[in-house]
Amino acid sequence: MIEIRNLTKRFGAFTAVKNLSFQAAPGEVLGFLGPNGAGKSTTMKMVTGFLPPTEGTVIVCGHDVLEDPRAAKARIGYLPEGAPLYPDMTPRSMMKFVGAARGMSSGRIKERMEVVTRLVDLHKVLDQRIETLSKGFKRRVGLALAILHDPDVLILDEPTDGLDPNQKHEVRQLIRSMAKGKVIVLSTHILEEVEAVCTRAMIVAAGQVCFDGTPAELRGRSRYAGAIEVAVTTADAEGARAAFEALASVHSIGDQAIYGEETRFVLFPVNGSRNSLLDDVQRISTEASWRLASLSVDRGRMDDVFRTVTSEGPQGSNSAVQPMKSGEVA
Numbered sequence: 001m002i003e004i005r006n007l008t009k010r011f012g013a014f015t016a017v018k019n020l021s022f023q024a025a026p027g028e029v030l031g032f033l034g035p036n037g038a039g040k041s042t043t044m045k046m047v048t049g050f051l052p053p054t055e056g057t058v059i060v061c062g063h064d065v066l067e068d069p070r071a072a073k074a075r076i077g078y079l080p081e082g083a084p085l086y087p088d089m090t091p092r093s094m095m096k097f098v099g100a101a102r103g104m105s106s107g108r109i110k111e112r113m114e115v116v117t118r119l120v121d122l123h124k125v126l127d128q129r130i131e132t133l134s135k136g137f138k139r140r141v142g143l144a145l146a147i148l149h150d151p152d153v154l155i156l157d158e159p160t161d162g163l164d165p166n167q168k169h170e171v172r173q174l175i176r177s178m179a180k181g182k183v184i185v186l187s188t189h190i191l192e193e194v195e196a197v198c199t200r201a202m203i204v205a206a207g208q209v210c211f212d213g214t215p216a217e218l219r220g221r222s223r224y225a226g227a228i229e230v231a232v233t234t235a236d237a238e239g240a241r242a243a244f245e246a247l248a249s250v251h252s253i254g255d256q257a258i259y260g261e262e263t264r265f266v267l268f269p270v271n272g273s274r275n276s277l278l279d280d281v282q283r284i285s286t287e288a289s290w291r292l293a294s295l296s297v298d299r300g301r302m303d304d305v306f307r308t309v310t311s312e313g314p315q316g317s318n319s320a321v322q323p324m325k326s327g328e329v330a
């Protein structure tokens with residue numbers, strides 16, 4: 001369990017993190033999102049005891065990071081941004097070095113190295129100099145070092161940054177496989193990553209929490225959540241649009257875009273009438289001279305809600321997101 005109370009960090013006159021409070025329990029994978037400079041790394045450094053807060057308290061598994069740093073740090077595994085490593089060492093020698101620095105016995109280091117090497121799949125490169133490894137393997141070495149002492153809390157600063165899609169997939173799988181019984185906090189700029197890996201999403205902007213909920217709740221805040229996307233042949237677009245506009249279940253028509261032979265519309269339903277809108281669209285398409293090429297319900301768009309949430313400011317000060325009227329520009 002980690003508990004963060006009223007955490008603040010000031011650099012001179014600039015406040016990077018403002019009065020941040022949250023708790024995370026074992027089993028939670030908390031995705032920390034936010035624009036550049038939001039204060040994510042600064043928060044992670046304070047949680048791991050690498051940076052003293054200006055104000056506030058961090059409790060890790062019952063230990064105050066400032067008052068009892070050794071006990072707290074023994075429970076934390078930290079993958080810093082960029083995963084700094086010693087380029088001349090090999091993964092094997094670096095694991096031994098870090099294990100010894102953490103006060104682990106040689107027997108325990110050996111036992112954990114076997115487990116960790118298997119977990120992050122390092123066998124092939126165990127004795128290769130780190131500077132000659134690919135980015136993906138370097139990140140795996142960073143993860144191996146972070147989990148070597150089997151910590152209860154894992155703090156991962158942009159764990160998939162700079163990795164190719166396959167490597168991202170592997171690291172995400174690894175994080176998910178480690179989540180049971182641990183608290184994992186990871187920062188990322190990739191909204192899909194939060195859905196793929198996290199049980200909880202927290203968005204910070206200008207050092208303050210703007211959103212705290214599940215990834216599904218985050219997506220659900222999008223004005224597109226529940227909107228209906230339809231496609232018709234471009235030659236029929238004008239007639240179809242007029243028919244959609246005439247429906248009582250349509251609140252407004254959003255983006256209209258041409259993709260090859262097809263034109264797609266986003267139809268926003270009048271509050272509470274998504275099912276009627278679905279029925280209406282299907283009915284008029286069978287009655288009309290044109291046919292639907294596709295019809296789908298939008299689950300909400302992460303990038304859209306991220307923009308809205310981060311521009312609205314701290315949690316509690318924001319209002320519900322409303323669909324726009326026809327003709328308004330997204």
Ligand SMILES: Nc1ncnc2c1ncn2[C@@H]1O[C@H](COP(=O)(O)OP(=O)(O)OP(=O)(O)O)[C@@H](O)[C@H]1O
Nearest residue numbers: 011014015016034035036037038039040041042043
């Ligand atoms: N040592 C420092 N001295 C002065 N300002 C700092 C220091 N460290 C961070 N900052 C500032 O604090 C703010 C928050 O930085 P931080 O690195 O925590 O942001 P971030 O959310 O992790 O950003 P990114 O997504 O770009 O990694 C930034 O404006 C940064 O310039």
